[in-house]
Each structure stands twice: as C-alpha cells, then as structure tokens.
Amino acid sequence: MAKLRGKALVAQSGGPTTVINSSLCGVVQECIRSEEIDAVYGANNGILGVLLEDLFDITKESPETIAGLKRTPSAAAGSCRYKLKSLKDSARDYERIVDVFQAHGIRYFFYIGGNDSMDTADKLAQLAAQKGYDLRIMGVPKTIDNDLAETDHTPGYGSEVKYLATTTLESGRDTEALYTFDTATVVEAMGRNAGWIAAGAGVGHRTEEDAPHLVYVPEIPFTIEQFVKDVNETKKRLGRVVVLASEGLQNEKGEYLTSQTGAFAKDSFGHVQLGGVAEMLKAIIEKECGIKCRYNKPGTAQRNAMHFASLTDVNEAWLVGSEAVKAALAGKSGFMVTLIRESDSPYKVTTGFAPLEKVANGEKFLPRDFMNAEGNHITEKCRKYVLPLIKGEAPIKIGADGLPDYVRFKRYAVARKTPAFKP
C-alpha cells in the first residue's frame, strides 16, 4: 500500500466515558510519531464540529496536555448526539463532511464512538470512495454500555464497572450499619437496553454480606411480584438488602418500567413520579415489603469516575486508539479496532479489526448465562468475564488542593476554508 501523506482528524462521539480521552491520547501520540501525518486536528463536539468546520489543531497542544488526556475523564474534544441517517437521507451532511476533509487535506479520520458513530464512519468511507477521494477511516470503540458487536469488550466498560461496583459495595456498608432502620438501598445503574453495567458491578458481591444482594437487568423481564419475593427473602436472610438495577428495566411486554402507569407511577399526591427506576423500586420496597429504603443514582458520575478508574481499561483504550492509527498508516480503512481476549488467566488481550458495517448493525446483549436462573444475580461466568477488566488503578495527578488535576485543550482554532454551513 502506498504511503498517504496528509492531515488527520479525530473526533469523539456519544456519551462520555472515563477513558475516551485515553483513546484520543493513543490516536494523537501515534499520529505525532508518524512521518505521513502532518498535523492532527480535533473536531469540536464530534461530527457536529466537522459539519460546522469547527476544528482545532491538537498538534499545537503541549505534550503535557496530550499525555494528560490519559488521566482526564469525559470527552476533551467535546461530544455530540447529532445523528446522521442513510447516505441518501443525510446526503447534504455527508457531502459537507467530505468537502471539509478535502478543504483541509484530511486524509485520515479516526472516530471514537459507539455503533452510531461506526455507521457514520462507514458511510463516509463509502462516499469518499465514490468521489475518488483518498481517505482512510478507522473506528475506535468506546462505550460504557459494552454492547458493541465484534469486540470482546469496549473501552470505558471496565472503569464504569470498577467504580460502580466499588460505590455499591461501599453503600452496602451503610445499609449494613443502619439495617435496624434504613433496611434497603437501591442503586441505579446506567444501561438503557443492555444489562452489562449492572451485571458487571455485581462482582462487588464477593460474600453473602457484600452488596449488591440483588441485580436486575433489562434483558430479563421484571415483575413486581418476583421482585417483592426476592427482597423479602434477602431481608429475611441478611436483615437488609441492596438492589442494583439497570435504568432500563422492562416488563414482560418489553415496556420500560418507568414509562408504565399504575400504582407506582404517581406519588402520594397523585403527581407523576419524576425520577427513574430507583425511585420506583424504592416505592415498591417501602409499600410492598414494608421496609424503609434509600436510593442512590450516581448518574453521569459513574461514567467519569477517573479518580478510581481501571488501569486495564485506560491502557486498552490507549491501545485501540494507537492501533487504529498504525492500521490506517499501513493502508487499512473501513474497520474498527477490536479487542480479542486470548485468555482469562493470565488475562491476555490482542487487537483485531471488524468491518465498520458489521459493528454498526450489531448489538451485543448480556448472555443469559451471565445471570442466574432466577434472573436476580450474576453467575461465575459473568464474574470471570468482568474481573480482568477492572484490574489495576489508573494513576491520576492530584493538585495542591487535594482534588484531581484534569487537563483541558487550549483549542487552537484552525482557520476556516469553506463557506458557513447550517446542519
């Protein structure tokens, strides 16, 4: 494959994770090392920044800032939820993106994201090929949800689970100390459609005593009757109960619990309940089991908890970014870097490639046998899968004030070369 000289563009998309910047770091450091890549631009807020030609020159950032990405949570280049459809339906947007690439001599595009991003990248690759514009596109996997097809797991997942398992087992100690009064606690995990996160954080249950005592995922239909039974049984056995539940719990009809109406859809004033699954489960526990319940909703804190991130995850996130660049330099295009688990013990991972299209159209659900027959906790198989991913504590830098020091880009703007565009 002939060497291709030009600039690289990198963008981040979708929900932030603790380690998406580590992938960005891998991309940027590998680009800087190469001879063919003249500069690395970042798009402000993902594909939106490309459409708006809102670019900045990462090459001008200090090496300290670039290295500091590895210990900085969330998306330093900014992210977005701007959705591109088919090449036909979003033709104007796709054309615009290739125009911007051409105007700036962008020959390499690295897109760090989930399956929607891989879909966008796939279509861009097709359009560039149609137009005869020599462009190498590589996808870099990212999502706390761990639901990407074609890869053993996704960067972001390990750190999400390490933190959520830790905070759940810590909250479990609270319930344990106060069981004579605050007998139950519900912790709400992210995960709208897949139960990877809640199941993953189930590994905190190392002994009968350790929280979570019950785990519920969207893949297994939730019924109030079974839940009440589970809570009562656990309470009888341990005197307390900590429940870890996915935000996306669904009933037998596949409807989200939180979109249901009925006894728990309204509070005691008849107001529609504002919150989510945790509040609903708390209400069920208090009314149907007659015990006091608290709830914790870590929310976005769980996907940005750099202060207690998985070292394995941070390193793998960097690796997939770096491998994407190496592959593109070697002539590859239209693939996402994947993680292949060679062995569990010792844990060994290598990288591979999957066609963007296959990733775009896939979705990976939690295997049924990662959950027990009752559907209320994880199995050893799940534990074996998860544990290597949460190993090690990623180093961070603590400032003089006792809080973590995270970096920010200076964002050296790249001069515009195209007319204004309204997406």
Add this chain to the structure above:
Amino acid sequence: MAKLRGKALVAQSGGPTTVINSSLCGVVQECIRSEEIDAVYGANNGILGVLLEDLFDITKESPETIAGLKRTPSAAAGSCRYKLKSLKDSARDYERIVDVFQAHGIRYFFYIGGNDSMDTADKLAQLAAQKGYDLRIMGVPKTIDNDLAETDHTPGYGSEVKYLATTTLESGRDTEALYTFDTATVVEAMGRNAGWIAAGAGVGHRTEEDAPHLVYVPEIPFTIEQFVKDVNETKKRLGRVVVLASEGLQNEKGEYLTSQTGAFAKDSFGHVQLGGVAEMLKAIIEKECGIKCRYNKPGTAQRNAMHFASLTDVNEAWLVGSEAVKAALAGKSGFMVTLIRESDSPYKVTTGFAPLEKVANGEKFLPRDFMNAEGNHITEKCRKYVLPLIKGEAPIKIGADGLPDYVRFKRYAVARKTPAFKP
C-alpha cells in the same frame, strides 16, 4: 486522679461516615495499649446494642482487623437511630444502660457520634454520678454534616467533601462535553439543615469552567425566580451549568422545598426525610430555562467513599478516638474531644475538650460570609477553611479482584449477664 481499672465499651451512632471506623480504631488501639483497660467491648448498633446487652469483644479481633478499620468505611460496629430523651422521659433506658455497664464492669464508655449522641452520653454521665458508679464517659465527634458546636470541624466532613467535590467536577466534564445536548446537571448534596457539605464541595470550582457553577445551601432562602436567573446567566456565559444543591433547601418561610409525606416521612428522631431536591431543580431548569437537565444523587455513596478519602480526615478521626481514651485514662469524663485549628498554612490542628452538654445543645451553621452576596456560590473564606481538610489520599487495600478490601468484625459475642430487656 486515681487509676480506674475495668473494661471499656465503645459504640457508634447516627449516619455512617467514611472515617467513623478510623475513630473506632483510635479508641480500640489506645485502649489495648493501656494497663487499666482489661478489654474493649463493642455495642452492636450503638446504644441499641447496650440496651439489648448485645455486646462483642473487640479485644479478641485480630490486630489486622483492628488496623483495617482505618481503611474501612461506614460503622463496623453497626449504628442506630434510637433516640433517648431526657433523663426523666427515658429513665428506664438510662437505668438499663448503667445496669449493663455495672454487670460487665464497664468503667469507660466512648461514644462516637453527633450531638444527639453527645446528649445521651451527657445524661448517662449524670446518672452514673447520681448512682455513685465510677464511670468515665468521653464523646468522639463524628458527622459528615460538620454542624457540631465547639469543634473547628468534624471527622467525616473532609472525606465527604473530597469525594463530592471530585465527583461533581468529574460530572461537570460530562456536561462540558455534551453541552450541545445535555446542557445542565444538578448534583444533590446531603445536608438537612446546614450547608457545610454543598459549600465544601464548591471548592471543585477552581476555574470558571470547573463545576459546580452554582451552589445552594439551606441557610439561604431559595427562590425559584433567583434560581432561574442564576441558571440562565450561567448558561449564557458558559453554554452549560452544573448546580450543586443541598437536599435541605428551604424557601423563605423556612419550609423544605420538598418533603415527603406518608409512613416514612420522618425518622425516629422526628427529622423530616428528604429526597427529591435534584428532581425538583431539574424540572425547574427544563421548564423555566428550556434546557435539558440531568441529575445525580450520590446518596449514601458520598458518606462511604473510602476509595477516595481524605488522609487528613482519616488521621484526625483516629486522633480524636485515641485522645478520648488518653483523656479518660487521665481521669477526664463528660467531655467531647474537639479539633482546634492552630493555623491554615501550614495547616496545624491540636485537640481540646468541650463539655458534652455544650455540644449536645449547640448546632453550627455555615457562616453567611462563606457564601457570596448572591447566595449562589462560595467565597475565598470558605475555600480557605475547607481545603486543608481534604488534603491527601488515604491508603486503601485493593483485593486481587480490583475492588477495595474492607474489614468486618468477627463479632465474638459477650455472654449476657442481665435479664432480657425490651427497649
């Protein structure tokens, strides 16, 4: 003062904290070192364990378990919210406690807790004196709320703030990356009546960019009009906004913004149980400011976050426990150990003593000048007070599975010597 030989009893009370076990460790290690104290018993679940004569012998626990308390969150001996009233109204309970002490030769009682616990300890001291029973009682301060009178600050507060500030600034990075879509985030801080916690975590706002951008505390009446104005102004300036709000926000009439009704509306102390400030502020932001808002409610996670605790706090918690024992051995009784700040820079703390009665009847609110004139963020004075308390990261032990290893007592039961008692 004559030497007093006998056993010691230690109990923990009220809401758990990240470092209450560190105080327990200080008490136990100091007792073991002394010649006068033959054994240290723990009461299961605070004063409830004394009433029920549900005691266990901490002296029999391994030195590793006792040392491990310093890196274990929540109350290892169990806590409770059992409220004793006046000596007259709860005469039966107080008499019972002294009976249990006498039956077991308890000559030293160390009570780790907040002002309700100091009140109980004070009354016990009075009753023992009336009965001519030689008993030395010392209080050990504990509360994340930092609202105890007579002490510069309380153990538990520094770790609470270190974690909450960190998770808020991390969540702020999420909002920063997604500001084109998820423009606002509300983080709910604990703090029923005093704003120490929310204000403390305001130190994460190191630059204009850093979250939280707005801080609200119960001491300053909350109005929706001003809040909407604050949010809109911040949004205009930064394009996004992260709000940190105390769960105990109150309107101009001193009424809680949200308070629940029904069976679980009040705890056994008669405190109104709160929840829902974050949901309410989210609803206001979405409706009145027209921007999308998320909310995070760390709940009990914030008071048990040993995985990122303040080293200063852990050490001071140990110190007040140890000093309580030293003072009791020297003949002191009826006092709580206090922390006296000798200087901010370098930070220097010594310990002192306050009569239990003074602590029991006091409550320390956030000084008005710790908040700015607008009442929507902290001042430099607040920052100067808080920063030394969150300094350093307490060491923890990570298990082979990548999660923290916390200890549990074996709980070697002490044989009962009194008839059964129903509190």
